Amino acid sequence: xxxxxxxxxxxxxxxxxxxxxxxxGVEGIxxxxxxxxxxxxxxxxxxxxxxVFSVVTPVTPPTQYxxxxxxxxxxxxxxxxxxxxxxxxxxxxFDSAFTDQQLEPSVPEEMLDGQKIGMPDENKDQGKFEKxxxxxxxxxxxxxPTPTKRARKLGKxxxxxxxxxxxxxxxxxxxxxxxxxxxxxxxxxxEDELFYDDGFAxxxxxxIKTMGDNVYIYSDIVDAFCLILNAxxxxxxxxxxxxxxxxxxxxxxxxxxxxxxQEAIYGxxxxxxxxxxxxxxIDCNIESVKGYQLLFxxxxxxxxxxxxxxxxxxxxxxxxxxxxxVEGVPFSENYHDYPKKLRHAFSMxxxxxxxxxxxxxxxxxxxxVDMPWRTLDNNVDCGxxxxxxxxxxxxxxxWNCGLxxxxxxxxxxxxxxxxxxxLVDQVNKRHADFSMKAKKYFKEIRND
Numbered sequence: 001x002x003x004x005x006x007x008x009x010x011x012x013x014x015x016x017x018x019x020x021x022x023x024x025g026v027e028g029i030x031x032x033x034x035x036x037x038x039x040x041x042x043x044x045x046x047x048x049x050x051x052v053f054s055v056v057t058p059v060t061p062p063t064q065y066x067x068x069x070x071x072x073x074x075x076x077x078x079x080x081x082x083x084x085x086x087x088x089x090x091x092x093x094f095d096s097a098f099t100d101q102q103l104e105p106s107v108p109e110e111m112l113d114g115q116k117i118g119m120p121d122e123n124k125d126q127g128k129f130e131k132x133x134x135x136x137x138x139x140x141x142x143x144x145p146t147p148t149k150r151a152r153k154l155g156k157x158x159x160x161x162x163x164x165x166x167x168x169x170x171x172x173x174x175x176x177x178x179x180x181x182x183x184x185x186x187x188x189x190x191e192d193e194l195f196y197d198d199g200f201a202x203x204x205x206x207x208i209k210t211m212g213d214n215v216y217i218y219s220d221i222v223d224a225f226c227l228i229l230n231a232x233x234x235x236x237x238x239x240x241x242x243x244x245x246x247x248x249x250x251x252x253x254x255x256x257x258x259x260x261x262q263e264a265i266y267g268x269x270x271x272x273x274x275x276x277x278x279x280x281x282i283d284c285n286i287e288s289v290k291g292y293q294l295l296f297x298x299x300x301x302x303x304x305x306x307x308x309x310x311x312x313x314x315x316x317x318x319x320x321x322x323x324x325x326v327e328g329v330p331f332s333e334n335y336h337d338y339p340k341k342l343r344h345a346f347s348m349x350x351x352x353x354x355x356x357x358x359x360x361x362x363x364x365x366x367x368x369v370d371m372p373w374r375t376l377d378n379n380v381d382c383g384x385x386x387x388x389x390x391x392x393x394x395x396x397x398x399w400n401c402g403l404x405x406x407x408x409x410x411x412x413x414x415x416x417x418x419x420x421x422x423l424v425d426q427v428n429k430r431h432a433d434f435s436m437k438a439k440k441y442f443k444e445i446r447n448d
Contacts, residue, residue: 159445160185162212162416169413179442180420180435185212189441195434198227198427200244200283211419214412217383219245219300225387225418226298228425230284240294241286242390247276248299248308251345252338273345274352290355296390297342305382308342310364311395312357317343317366320393322385324374331368339366375405384414 158164158178162185170178184195189205196203201224210217226242233240250272281287289295295310306321317339325334343364350358385403392401403410424431 158182159187160212161187166409166412166416169409170416175442176435176439177420179438180423181212181416182445183434183438183441184208184419184423186441195423195428195430196224197429198224198283199429200224200227200280203422208419208423211415214380216303216380217415219249219298219305219383221418221422222298222300222305222383222387224422226296226390227284228422228427229390230286231425231427234284234286239292240296240394241284241289241292242296243277243280243298245298245300247273247280248297248301248338248342250276252336252341253299253301270345270348274349277349288353289350294393294395295346296393298386298390299338300383301336301338305386307386307389308339309393309395310342310346310361312361313395315360315364317364319366319368320371320386320389321368322371322374322378322382322389323376324370325368326376335368371399371401373401373403373405373407377406378408378411381408381411381415384411384418387418388414 158167160182163170163181170181183189184205185208186205191204191206191209193205194202195205195208201220203218203220203224207218207220211221223244223246226244229240229242233242251269254269277289281289293311293313295312297308297310299306299308304323306319306323309318309320311318319335319339325331343361343366347358347361350361388401388403393399422428423434428434
């Protein structure tokens with residue numbers, strides 16, 4: 001035993017053990033690096049699979065959302081919204097293009113909880129590992145720090161009934177937009193508080209809340225939308241112009257000027273029509289309708305919204321309506337003589353203002369546009385359809401507004417998106433004050 005003790009205590013034996021340990025450590029590190037390097041190499045995209053952030057990806061709705069709507073709108077001057085030109089552009093900045101789930105790495109949860117990539121997984125090594133764990137437990141009653149599970153985000157709590165019902169449609173939305181919608185759709189704040197003022201349309205909480213409910217929206221909202229679209233298109237192509245509901249209402253729908261002489265009635269109504277167009281152009285900083293190819297006239301009649309479009313390029317008056325004609329119901333029963341009155345009144349307007357096109361307009365064909373997303377099963381979203389039609393229609397024969405028949409979730413998402421875009425647009429003289437109040441209110445309810 002004394003010889004063994006001297007052998008193990010010798011300097012030569014100690015140096016030999018140190019060298020073995022050192023070489024083993026180097027070898028282990030090298031292998032681990034090779035495995036890690038291999039994992040990184042395997043995870044690199046190939047030419048056939050580009051990185052998702054290296055390509056232009058349209059904004060997609062949350063994973064729960066089953067519609068086919070592209071929420072990139074084309075409105076806001078504060079985003080490339082494009083709820084747009086369908087270019088949605090938008091609306092890359094209004095929302096993140098991906099939800100948290102879409103951005104999670106597709107690896108097993110164990111790896112995300114701290115397991116090393118490349119760790120051996122053979123039965124033999126696993127057995128040794130379990131044995132060591134059992135020994136440690138027996139000696140210390142503890143293996144070490146308990147692995148921490150990833151914290152799961154709790155669903156956000158809204159107070160507006162509409163946001164509560166359709167919260168899945170705004171999942172992933174930035175906090176500023178949530179604040180705007182929560183404040184605007186509140187059921188406990190003053191309904192007469194003025195949110196929007198563009199010099200023509202004035203929107204209070206009472207009116208805006210119709211966007212956050214399953215009800216008809218006010219025509220004032222459509223008017224505000226038209227003014228915003230004019231600002232957008234004036235900066236872009238200058239080929240489209242949008243008029244307020246009052247133009248058709250005064251010309252065709254209102255009974256305010258009824259008397260016994262039909263001729264006198266129409267004369268007065270035309271005067272009001274011409275005045276509406278003239279003052280509207282001033283509000284929109286547009287000198288003349290000359291050169292415009294598409295002139296949009298939204299209509300609200302008999303509890304229903306739709307839009308009539310004068311297309312000077314195709315020489316036609318087009319009707320964009322989300323409701324199809326019911327079988328057996330004649331065209332004249334749905335639309336009366338409104339398209340003919342618009343055609344004639346606009347021709348008179350052109351003549352009065354010295355534009356030669358007036359004679360040709362008198363002969364424009366009236367057409368009801370057939371659209372695959374038309375439906376008879378939705379009685380409250382016609383105003384949203386009208387806004388979407390105006391935003392996305394450029395007179396093309398092949399046209400897709402991004403909706404499909406009876407896609408109710410997509411329409412509710414548009415309600416929220418349009419409400420947000422209207423309220424924060426630069427044409428709203430109250431947008432700064434409103435935004436500040438919304439953020440303050442949102443912070444208060446989050447701290448409750």
